[in-house]
Amino acid sequence: MPAEFARHERTVICWPARSEIYGLRLAEAQTAHAALANTISGYEPVTMIVNPSDESAARRVCAENVDVVALEIDDAWFRDSGPNYVIENGELIATCWQFNGWGEKFVPFDKDATIASRWAAQAGHKTRKIDMVLEGGSLNVDGAGTLITTEQCLLNPNRNPKLSREQITERLCRELGQQKVIWLPFGLALDDDTDGHVDNVAAFIGPKTIIMQGCDDKNEEDYSRCAANIAVAKDAGLTVHEIPVLPFVVTDGVRAVVPYLNFYICNDAVIVPVCGHDADNEMLALLGEYIPDRDIVGLEIGAILAHGGGGIHCITQQVPAI
16 A cells, blocks of 8 residues: 555545535535645646535536546545555555444445445446455555554444454555554544544654654643654654644534644645644644655645544545556
């Protein structure tokens, strides 16, 4: 499985569709997804998957070079419902895992349970279906044989209750071509929708080199959780860079977290969720020090995406270049 920081053929994003999540702010979420697609399209091709009933609305706000494709979906978190791509013998293969709505928290999910294979068929990609529940946001790879995940998510009984940690490790290595799995203990405290996805707390930027989310407020539960994660990563032999500030926002009376770590690495750029926090510019500059060979682009859509339960990385999925 190529790392996210390897070259891409394109990025795939989905159009927000679940009104139960966004309520009266659904249009705002759709505008945010379009803004992200339009931004990424300046660096690489982008496909926007939309329900057929939303195709006209999406075309009105997406840039002309964003390819709008009509396929039925339940929700817009394509990082989780979409395929994880591997390259085997020079051939691109879409691995299509089982999807159960993050432990059946959000229903219906029958359309999203098949969107990985339907998208791959639309794109002409070979597929391999895998009999294990897995979301793409629960893993990250360094392109050199190391995968990182969280115990909080992948060992949750609402995913694969009959599989042990050892069995999950073996299957991840076999299906995604990995040699080692690093198990972080935690995701973020407020990330109960996904049960602690790793893409809120860690992102590889090179072989055995990772950026990790910290928390500089000792009064937050995430202070100890992030510290524990960083300790595990260092003990595993990774070179660790830290983003020390973890922003929180209140949207419609609900407190949410907007981790800078939920960024997306596309060709020649890193697109970072920001929310108007005092530390935004400082943290973007720090990311620029860690990833000096790419543009660092802050996109102020972090709050609305957090309101829906995720971030920029959660709504993007890369198709690797061969």
